[in-house]
Amino acid sequence: MYTLLSGLYKYMFQRDEYCVLILGLDNAGKTTFLEQTKTRFNKNYKGMSLSKITTTVGLNIGTIDVGKTRLMFWDLGGQEELQSLWDKYYAESHGVIYVIDSTDEERLSESKRAFEKMITSEALEGVPILVLANKQDVETCLSIPDIKTAFSDCINKIGKRDCLTQACSALTGKGVNEGIEWMVKCVVRNIHRPPRKKDIT
Ligand SMILES: Nc1nc2c(ncn2[C@@H]2O[C@H](COP(=O)(O)OP(=O)(O)OP(=O)(O)O)[C@@H](O)[C@H]2O)c(=O)[nH]1
Ligand SMILES: [Mg+2]
Numbered sequence: 001m002y003t004l005l006s007g008l009y010k011y012m013f014q015r016d017e018y019c020v021l022i023l024g025l026d027n028a029g030k031t032t033f034l035e036q037t038k039t040r041f042n043k044n045y046k047g048m049s050l051s052k053i054t055t056t057v058g059l060n061i062g063t064i065d066v067g068k069t070r071l072m073f074w075d076l077g078g079q080e081e082l083q084s085l086w087d088k089y090y091a092e093s094h095g096v097i098y099v100i101d102s103t104d105e106e107r108l109s110e111s112k113r114a115f116e117k118m119i120t121s122e123a124l125e126g127v128p129i130l131v132l133a134n135k136q137d138v139e140t141c142l143s144i145p146d147i148k149t150a151f152s153d154c155i156n157k158i159g160k161r162d163c164l165t166q167a168c169s170a171l172t173g174k175g176v177n178e179g180i181e182w183m184v185k186c187v188v189r190n191i192h193r194p195p196r197k198k199d200i201t
Helices: 002-013 030-041 086-092 105-119 144-150 152-158 176-189
Strands: 014-023 059-066 069-076 095-101 129-134 163-167 196-199
Touching: 014 030, 014 086, 014 176, 030 059, 030 069, 030 095, 030 176, 059 176, 069 086, 069 176, 095 105, 095 176, 105 144, 105 152, 129 144, 129 176, 144 152, 144 163, 163 176
Parallel strands: 014 069, 014 095, 095 129, 129 163
Antiparallel strands: 014 196, 059 069
C-alpha cells in the first residue's frame, strides 16, 4: 500500500530535472539565448531587456519546465580565463548547448578548439550536444554548411552521442524552441544519466 501511495505521490508531484550547460566563447550569445528561452517557456517571466545583457563573469542560472521535464541551465562565462571553469560542471550535466557566433569568422577556429576540448572530456561522455549557430538574423553571417565544414574534423570525436546543429537567433527567437525541444527529447531518453527527482514547486 505504502509503495503504491508513494508511487502515486511521485507520479503527481515530482518532476525529472536535468542540468544543461550553455557553453561557447564570450560574445557568442549564451546569456541572450538563456533569457530568450526563459521568456518563451515561462509564462509569467518578465525577462531583462536583451540589449542590456553584459558579459558574464561567473554564471547565470535559469529554469524552464517543458511538460513534466524541468531543465536547469547553467550559463557559464566564455572569456578565455573563465573557460578553465567549464569542466567543474561536466559531471553534473545531462546536456550541453554550445553557442557559436555565426558572424565572427575570425574566431571560428578558436571556437572549434574550445568545442573540441569540451567534447573530448570523459566527464561528458554520452551527453547530448546541441550546437547553436547563433546570430542568423545578421544577413552576412556564416551558414550552417560553412560552420559544419569549419568543425568537420570534430565529427569523429562526437562519438555515439546525440548531436544537432541548429540555426538560431537568440535575439529574435528563431530556432530557440526547436533546439530546446530537441534537447528535452535527448536528455529524457538518455539512459546513461538518470535525472534528478524534484518535487514540483
Ligand atoms: N544580432 C544578434 N546579436 C546577438 C544575438 N545573440 C546575442 N547577440 C549579441 O551578442 C552580444 C553578446 O551576447 P551575450 O549573450 O552577452 O554573449 P555571451 O555568450 O553570454 O557572452 P559571455 O557572457 O561574455 O560569455 C550582445 O551584444 C548581444 O546582443 C543574435 O542572435 N543576433
Ligand atoms: Mg553571458
